[in-house]
Ligand SMILES: Nc1nc2c(ncn2[C@@H]2O[C@H](COP(=O)(O)OP(=O)(O)OP(=O)(O)O)[C@@H](O)[C@H]2O)c(=O)[nH]1
């Protein structure tokens with residue numbers, strides 16, 4: 001009899017345990033956000049739905065997830081990347097912030113006096129050209145006016161255009177190094193201060209490259225807050241670019257970057273773009289973090305571009321912060337965002353001088369295709385029209 005009671009108690013306990021496990025299992029799966037493991041592959045292929053989903057092998061010991069967007073929207077087809085810079089003229093005209101037009105007005109005056117030249121220098125300094133370059137432009141213009149005389153607005157415009165082009169660096173190499181390395185993708189690391197437009201730039205660049213027929217994978221190495229990875233995912237989903245992210249906030253950014261590159265190699269994509277967090281902590285902290293991300297990526301691939309994102313509207317102050325980043329990591333190009341609607345276009349010249357690297361891309365608005373390869377001629381045309 002006792003024997004039977006013990007068996008009945010054990011059976012009841014077993015039943016409770018099994019029921020508990022059955023209840024908990026689906027909840028745990030939901031919490032991790034991971035759908036059932038499926039075959040991996042490129043998203044956005046046939047049918048346009050991000051088909052590939054699953055937990056990635058934790059190459060660095062940390063769990064990372066590749067999560068699909070909640071609802072897969074139809075894939076968009078971005079317009080060509082080249083030639084977008086002409087939009088700047090419209091944007092500046094609408095907000096009447098092209099500093100060039102004020103300069104033209106002054107220069108077209110007959111017989112500029114000392115005060116007139118000072119005004120010209122002030123306009124250039126206010127436009128964030130920097131004191132040195134502003135003086136240089138004024139000196140060059142003064143000499144030209146003295147030697148050649150001012151002959152109507154068109155001649156003045158041509159003169160100003162040439163001087164500004166020289167300052168901007170008309171013939172510098174601004175091409176993105178994204179040619180790839182045989183079977184390995186090119187890697188673009190995006191860094192910069194909070195809120196400058198890093199994640200947006202990653203998303204817009206991914207779109208532009210997809211529009212050019214390239215395959216792109218995004219790495220959400222801003223693990224500081226989950227919203228950053230969500231933001232990147234929204235961008236990726238629109239053009240079918242996969243996003244590698246961590247399943248927990250505060251994960252090691254280097255680990256996510258490594259995982260993204262490893263996945264990019266495995267999937268055979270053309271380019272991996274890695275977004276980072278923008279907290280400006282101490283220079284040492286920054287150096288450690290960015291240095292580690294770069295070192296870890298370089299275990300598997302070459303970091304071809306380190307793009308420093310800078311907000312054009314923050315002027316000289318933004319420049320100071322950018323300098324800290326440039327000291328922490330070897331920057332190969334600048335992405336100057338929010339150039340739309342700012343009179344501070346002179347920052348193009350100042351930042352190139354200060355950091356010794358060319359502006360390669362510019363942000364011209366909040367629209368998904370408002371990122372353009374920087375074209376010095378179109379830029380100078382826009383600010384002097
Ligand atoms: N007008 C305009 N707005 C821009 C441009 N680029 C980015 N923005 C806006 O700037 C804001 C910040 O952009 P994010 O991409 O989130 O900036 P972030 O550097 O990733 O920010 P953190 O991740 O917080 O460091 C967003 O509202 C963007 O829409 C641009 O070229 N023009």
Ligand SMILES: [Mg+2]
Nearest residue numbers: 198199222228
């Ligand atoms: Mg961001």
